[in-house]
Amino acid sequence: MKVTIRTVAQKAGVSPTTVSRVLNRPELVDANTRVRVRDAMEELDFRPNALARGLSTNQTGTIGLVVPGITDFYFNEIYAGIEQTTRDLGMKVLVYDTEHSRHRVLEAFTFLKQHQVDGIIYTSKLVTEDYDAVLERLGIPVVLMLTQSMAKTPLLSFKVDDIQGVFDAVAYLVSRGHRKIGMLSTGMDDEATGLQRFEGYKAAVRHYNLPFDHRYVVVGGYRFNDGYAAMKQMLQVQSDIQLTAVVTAGDEMAIGAVRCLHDNGFRVPEDISVVGYDDLGIASMVTPRLTTIRQPFKEIAARAVNALVDLMKQPNPGANGVYFHPHQIVERESVREIVIPR
Amino acid sequence: MKVTIRTVAQKAGVSPTTVSRVLNRPELVDANTRVRVRDAMEELDFRPNALARGLSTNQTGTIGLVVPGITDFYFNEIYAGIEQTTRDLGMKVLVYDTEHSRHRVLEAFTFLKQHQVDGIIYTSKLVTEDYDAVLERLGIPVVLMLTQSMAKTPLLSFKVDDIQGVFDAVAYLVSRGHRKIGMLSTGMDDEATGLQRFEGYKAAVRHYNLPFDHRYVVVGGYRFNDGYAAMKQMLQVQSDIQLTAVVTAGDEMAIGAVRCLHDNGFRVPEDISVVGYDDLGIASMVTPRLTTIRQPFKEIAARAVNALVDLMKQPNPGANGVYFHPHQIVERESVREIVIPR
DNA sequence: GTGAAAGCGCTAACAG
């Protein structure tokens, strides 16, 4: 037996409209009838049909969340952040996994649009110009989080300054006496973060006048296995280049790298220091606990969602720019201090 | 500019009905007009409004997924499994996080119902009798995954045999020469899995006639920190009880335990062996790689979703029973072999 | 093979 607004209306002896009103603008309804209606709802265990509502109001209280991959540890941080703040706002989220594929991100927008999400938070790879066509006729606001845009369509973006982040990681290592510092970076196609993080590395090398050699950096993916493989490659020439530390473009790959070092008889941090990036939950669980650059996921998510909600209320197609959130180095156990003999 | 079924109809010179037909039952439409309509759709970039459709057909192609906690590593495995098979079926999933709270699981059902999900996959704690009231008038099928029911309402459940799982873990340790084996279990309130896993431990102790002492088992939660704390407690009496191995009710807590051991000067597995439960992705990334009981999440998820879809097509309120999927011990590095002197 | 008309459950003017 379906109980709709109509059923309630009958029971309460009012019109459907009145029922609708106590749902949406109770202050417009007389206190007494309001009570009558509420009682009726209670008794019938009435739940407004979210679909019908959405069809009428043209909004669903749902936002789309586009993520690079749901099996990444990265995903938890993103999702947890979003979920928390959307829940406080009484919104739902529909997740779309792009599985690290450009093809699927184009799909993401139209898919989510079709399912009437009110707005989209996008956390996958760099938004490029070929998205403009889709973005333009999307008709719902999109906010970027942890990534950036090179497209023409104006877009708001909330993230950490990745250049500065890795710069600071290197600076930290320098402050601990390291000079021969390598980097495990992500693909050059990953311009939103990977390239920037690599930029940060180069800037720091320049700034501190550190030794450099093309073999100091190896480029790979950012999963555990990628980090493992990249480290393996680096180790081939380690006897030659003698790195004392390595910065990475992500915690998960850093953990892979640590694992690889361990498997090859290197101790971390005694033989080689490693610093991660992100500060995922896992970073403080592994052995050794990972020293890393912390991204404030919760705060970034909250900012992004709020910005999106604002845009939903008051569309502003011109809104543009990237807002940096402060990152922070968190010192744990994967970096050793080199005492400089004098 | 909104493009609806109407717009398409006009452009193609047919009625909305026909457009609807090519969407749903194309075989009923003349080949030529079908093409005309499809072209029009293409040109206008038409996407059917999922809400309107849902309102009409009374189904949304969405299933609800109730999970215990989205920050758990456990969550990734559940979600990834579900996502994969629902996607193949062209369905969406709406996640509801119960945050390990009973209060929130009751809410979960009504919340998801209200949002017109076509069915629900439930993976949180044991379903008890007080759910019966809600479950009965829910009107949409519910399937259990990785958990069980003690409620009266008939419910299908897909999981691993947790009693046997831990039994096998202990058996494995015995086969490696261990006798003094402890257990880090989850709360006794967690009857769906925690209690059963503990049952498995007790059964094995009995079966192999192993030494036992109440201090051999400590009960806690299943997060990393819980495992850490539980292990810490166990270590207080370790000099007394001299355990050589410990089984756990979950990988995440096992990793916490390993970490605690390490922090207190115990080597794993040289001093104490640890076996996990679940085989989460993280299990093979930590040091030492965790020997554990593998739950086939993907397969279980696929089974559960398919069962749910069947129930959605053909309601069968009497469907009941728990279906066990095979678990498996995966040997890695956290257990050492004890050579028995003879 | 195709169209007209009604309806899914709710909201939103517009009257009164």
Place this chain on the structure above:
DNA sequence: CTGTTAGCGCTTTCAC
């Protein structure tokens, strides 16, 4: 303060 009347965009009888 409350009810009447139209829709929201799609599907679905029922005729033609």
